[in-house]
Amino acid sequence: MSVQACPECxxxxxxxxxxxxxxxxxxxxxxxxxxxxxxxxxxxxxxxxVEEDWGE
Amino acid sequence: xxxxxxxxxxxxxxxxxxxLLLGHPEAEVVAVSxxxxxxxxxxxxxxxxxxxxxxxxxxxxxxxxxxxxxxTGSGLDDVDGRAELRQRAxxxxxxxxxxxxxxxxxxxxxxxxxxxxxxxxxxxxxxxPELHREQLRVAELVSVPGCMATAATLALMPLARAGLIExxxxxxxxxxxxxxxxxxxxxxxxxxxxxxxxxFAPLNHRHQAEISAFTGLEVKMTATGVDAVRGVQAVARTxxxxxxxxxxxxxxxxxxxxxxxxxxxxxxxRGNYRLPxxxxxxxxxxxxxxxxxxxxxxxxxxxxxxxxxxxGGAGNAVQSLNIRxxxxxxxxxxxxxxxxx
Numbered sequence: 147m148s149v150q151a152c153p154e155c156x157x158x159x160x161x162x163x164x165x166x167x168x169x170x171x172x173x174x175x176x177x178x179x180x181x182x183x184x185x186x187x188x189x190x191x192x193x194x195x196v197e198e199d200w201g202e
Numbered sequence: 203x204x205x206x207x208x209x210x211x212x213x214x215x216x217x218x219x220x221x222l223l224l225g226h227p228e229a230e231v232v233a234v235s236x237x238x239x240x241x242x243x244x245x246x247x248x249x250x251x252x253x254x255x256x257x258x259x260x261x262x263x264x265x266x267x268x269x270x271x272x273x274t275g276s277g278l279d280d281v282d283g284r285a286e287l288r289q290r291a292x293x294x295x296x297x298x299x300x301x302x303x304x305x306x307x308x309x310x311x312x313x314x315x316x317x318x319x320x321x322x323x324x325x326x327x328x329x330x331p332e333l334h335r336e337q338l339r340v341a342e343l344v345s346v347p348g349c350m351a352t353a354a355t356l357a358l359m360p361l362a363r364a365g366l367i368e369x370x371x372x373x374x375x376x377x378x379x380x381x382x383x384x385x386x387x388x389x390x391x392x393x394x395x396x397x398x399x400x401x402f403a404p405l406n407h408r409h410q411a412e413i414s415a416f417t418g419l420e421v422k423m424t425a426t427g428v429d430a431v432r433g434v435q436a437v438a439r440t441x442x443x444x445x446x447x448x449x450x451x452x453x454x455x456x457x458x459x460x461x462x463x464x465x466x467x468x469x470x471x472r473g474n475y476r477l478p479x480x481x482x483x484x485x486x487x488x489x490x491x492x493x494x495x496x497x498x499x500x501x502x503x504x505x506x507x508x509x510x511x512x513x514g515g516a517g518n519a520v521q522s523l524n525i526r527x528x529x530x531x532x533x534x535x536x537x538x539x540x541x542x543x
Contacts, residue, residue: 154471155452175452177470 150190154178159190204527205232207265209287210274212236213384215297217248218516219272224254226520226534228527231255235262262287269293272519276300281318293526294343295519301326301345303411312408329522331531332356332462333416338525346522349514350375350425351412354436356465357491357506360458362417366451367440367502373423374437375407378430381510400427433480434514438504448495451502455491463532464513464521468492478507485509486539487517
């Protein structure tokens with residue numbers, strides 16, 4: 147089970163399953179939306195609040 | 203099983219003590235006193251307890267010797283009677299304001315009278331587990347703090363302890379109508395109370411002295427009665443010391459309350475309940491604390507919320523009792539509140 151620090155509030159964020167690229171998760175402390183931006187190494191970032199998908 | 207007596211059981215705090223203790227597996231309430239309602243059933247006055255107890259109110263003089271006694275109201279007008287009652291219990295929890303302050307001068311300033319037994323001031327252990335857990339394990343006389351004092355203290359304590367804020371603090375306390383007790387008065391008529399945002403203490407609310415004593419901060423406090431039955435929200439306005447970061451503030455709260463069973467840190471980015479408010483805490487023993495911080499100006503808001511009758515009174519007393527008796531701290535206190543309500 148992977149644990150990362152929330153980039154917003156530094157609380158521990160625990161992954162219940164294997165992290166997947168671009169998956170979204172919530173920090174249990176600040177409830178911020180986080181995004182997996184790299185799997186190897188594992189890096190999470192604050193998810194963009196609104197982003198255009200350019201037709202996808 | 204320990205025996206318990208509640209002195210002054212007919213008020214809202216008395217009813218809340220009864221509710222919690224009737225569900226407590228280690229406690230047996232053997233007597234509840236009320237001078238006004240002696241001889242009447244307690245579930246007549248507290249209808250939520252129907253079917254839970256056959257107890258009737260007794261005169262204080264008829265209360266037997268017990269292991270633990272709770273005082274819900276002041277004994278300052280009958281100090282001999284209060285002293286005599288105190289002798290009938292091994293451990294006493296005082297939920298009135300009689301013993302909250304340690305300084306007779308401060309008592310006179312906030313309560314407008316001389317304390318008749320100043321030698322007792324400073325002798326009681328504060329019934330605030332988050333600050334006085336070790337002292338509570340051996341305490342024989344416990345004074346439970348005021349409801350708004352508890353909310354504000356728990357919100358400010360991590361910041362003060364970590365040295366992150368300047369000493370001057372202004373606390374804005376908001377409280378529901380049950381905070382003013384069960385005694386009928388013109389101010390509590392529905393026509394006068396409904397819809398209010400009443401600044402009943404625009405300056406120097408008496409709980410500021412308790413918050414100052416607990417935190418070491420220079421506290422000034424206002425208090426407003428709001429259109430709710432239960433609930434307290436304390437909003438403390440402070441200034442962070444230069445160089446303080448949000449990460450340091452969060453770390454201070456996390457460190458202070460990581461192992462606390464009844465304090466939750468709430469400073470969230472999304473959702474309807476981003477900062478503490480009492481609505482979802484009613485009936486529970488939780489206190490939620492949180493903050494908002496502007497790093498450019500240094501303005502820092504610390505917020506605490508709780509149910510004034512539970513974590514702000516009866517629940518804090520029962521939590522302190524659990525600590526004193528060596529029981530699990532959440533015994534009889536596991537109700538989590540309601541949502542929606």
